[in-house]
Amino acid sequence: MEHGTTILFGLLGVRVARVEEDGLGGRVVHVETVDASADGCPSCGTVSRSVKEYVTMRPRDVPYGETPIAVLWRKRRWRCVEPLCPRGSFTEAIGEIPPGRRTTGRLRRAIGAAVGDACRSVAEAASAHGVSWPTAHAAFVEHADALLAEPEPTTVLGIDETRRGKPRWVRDSEAEPWRRVDPYDTGFVDLARRSGPARTTRGPQQRHGHGPAGGTGPRVLRGDQVRGDRPGRGLGQSRPRHEGRRDTAAA
Numbered sequence: 127m128e129h130g131t132t133i134l135f136g137l138l139g140v141r142v143a144r145v146e147e148d149g150l151g152g153r154v155v156h157v158e159t160v161d162a163s164a165d166g167c168p169s170c171g172t173v174s175r176s177v178k179e180y181v182t183m184r185p186r187d188v189p190y191g192e193t194p195i196a197v198l199w200r201k202r203r204w205r206c207v208e209p210l211c212p213r214g215s216f217t218e219a220i221g222e223i224p225p226g227r228r229t230t231g232r233l234r235r236a237i238g239a240a241v242g243d244a245c246r247s248v249a250e251a252a253s254a255h256g257v258s259w260p261t262a263h264a265a266f267v268e269h270a271d272a273l274l275a276e277p278e279p280t281t282v283l284g285i286d287e288t289r290r291g292k293p294r295w296v297r298d299s300e301a302e303p304w305r306r307v308d309p310y311d312t313g314f315v316d317l318a319r320r321s322g323p324a325r326t327t328r329g330p331q332q333r334h335g336h337g338p339a340g341g342t343g344p345r346v347l348r349g350d351q352v353r354g355d356r357p358g359r360g361l362g363q364s365r366p367r368h369e370g371r372r373d374t375a376a377a
């Protein structure tokens with residue numbers, strides 16, 4: 127197979143050996159490993175020249191044209207020739223298809239971008255790319271983890287409370303008095319930034335809660351201490367409905 131087909135296929139670490147039709151309207155692409163590091167033992171790093179056997183796997187790949195395409199990767203299983211190495215043999219792996227993976231990296235990136243950037247649902251992206259829901263979700267998590275960096279520490283920490291549901295009366299047993307439960311979600315928000323929180327740590331809370339007291343961390347402001355909120359409405363008092371609104375002005 128001429129080199130142009132490998133360039134056209136474009137999966138790093140393999141070359142196209144041949145392409146054939148499957149008789150059902152699809153195509154089968156047979157590929158072989160060309161990654162120079164694929165014959166190094168993952169345990170000890172020793173480069174092997176002793177082939178134990180050949181195995182064929184069928185990794186899922188991105189769609190390629192309008193008819194289905196299947197990738198068959200024929201790869202070697204090597205013997206590790208290092209006497210002290212606990213691993214007797216190992217199978218070739220490439221960067222696009224690490225050990226244990228059955229999808230190509232470019233397919234996982236495409237699914238991750240479809241969910242994380244294009245806001246497509248996990249189920250729809252899974253169906254469109256021919257993978258299961260857990261595989262698509264794992265690709266999205268992998269995509270998000272690569273983008274979400276740890277935010278810088280804040281200098282002004284705010285507390286944001288949002289009513290969650292309606293107040294209700296509950297009691298643990300008939301012998302106990304009724305007590306009112308007024309559920310709020312309390313979150314910590316970064317008020318040093320002008321555009322939304324860098325990180326919000328939420329936790330369900332009943333009635334009136336307070337943030338961290340004292341300490342030497344960032345300055346902590348309550349909602350009523352932030353410019354723009356209503357005066358005279360402390361956390362210990364009844365408050366106006368505050369659903370979904372966040373204090374945006376740093377003091």
Ligand SMILES: [Zn+2]
Pocket residue numbers: 167168169170171172206207208211212213
């Ligand atoms: Zn080894």
